[in-house]
Amino acid sequence: KAGVTQTPRYLIKTRGQQVTLSCSPISGHRSVSWYQQTPGQGLQFLFEYFSETQRNKGNFPGRFSGRQFSNSRSEMNVSTLELGDSALYLCASSLGDRGETQYFGPGTRLLVL
Amino acid sequence: KNEVEQSPQNLTAQEGEFITINCSYSVGISALHWLQQHPGGGIVSLFMLSSGKKKHGRLIATINIQEKHSSLHITASHPRDSAVYICAVRGRGGSEKLVFGKGTKLTVNP
Numbered sequence: 001k002a003g004v005t006q007t008p009r010y011l012i013k014t015r016g017q018q019v020t021l022s023c024s025p026i027s028g029h030r031s032v033s034w035y036q037q038t039p040g041q042g043l044q045f046l047f048e049y050f051s052e053t054q055r056n057k058g059n060f061p062g063r064f065s066g067r068q069f070s071n072s073r074s075e076m077n078v079s080t081l082e083l084g085d086s087a088l089y090l091c092a093s094s095l096g097d098r099g100e101t102q103y104f105g106p107g108t109r110l111l112v113l
Numbered sequence: 114k115n116e117v118e119q120s121p122q123n124l125t126a127q128e129g130e131f132i133t134i135n136c137s138y139s140v141g142i143s144a145l146h147w148l149q150q151h152p153g154g155g156i157v158s159l160f161m162l163s164s165g166k167k168k169h170g171r172l173i174a175t176i177n178i179q180e181k182h183s184s185l186h187i188t189a190s191h192p193r194d195s196a197v198y199i200c201a202v203r204g205r206g207g208s209e210k211l212v213f214g215k216g217t218k219l220t221v222n223p
Binding site: 044 | 146154155156158199201209211213214216
């Protein structure tokens with residue numbers, strides 16, 4: 001079974017631009033969570049989706065948004081990029097919505113110049 | 114104060130040594146996760162615990178719910194164990210968000 005895939009793997013943007021990141025979960029998994037990892041803050045929760053519904057949202061500004069499609073694939077969008085948005089963005093999938101083991105993708109490394 | 118505290122932040126060991134990484138948390142939880150992150154970023158989930166003890170190969174994870182504390186042990190450490198180990202807790206309800214510790218960077222020298 002294929003693992004969690006994320007595209008693109010690397011991205012360079014400039015301040016003020018917007019970016020869309022994509023995550024394809026393991027087949028059959030219905031829950032997708034997104035995380036931001038920076039050297040200063042470590043791993044932080046962004047949002048969690050289950051069956052196309054956002055179940056939880058972390059403490060990030062409204063510039064960060066996401067959605068999940070009927071095939072469980074998920075996208076996150078960051079508008080009006082700031083230098084501080086440079087980070088590794090990870091998504092993880094799990095089977096259901098009961099807090100099961102999460103399987104992480106390789107991440108998208110975003111650099112904002 | 115962070116909800117999840119890990120110690121030590123950095124740990125250097127010689128091959129073959131017994132390793133212990135600690136995690137303390139301050140909130141009620143439904144589960145605690147131990148994750149491993151190798152250079153390059155990939156994260157692997159090692160254990161999910163809600164009580165007691167779990168073992169997988171040379172790795173052992175324990176949790177004491179009353180004391181709000183968990184430990185990850187590595188027996189007979191090997192250079193390939195070098196990675197960042199991250200503790201994460203999920204609040205009660207099962208669908209609460211994961212809150213992460215800052216991680217423990219382990220280096221095992223041959």
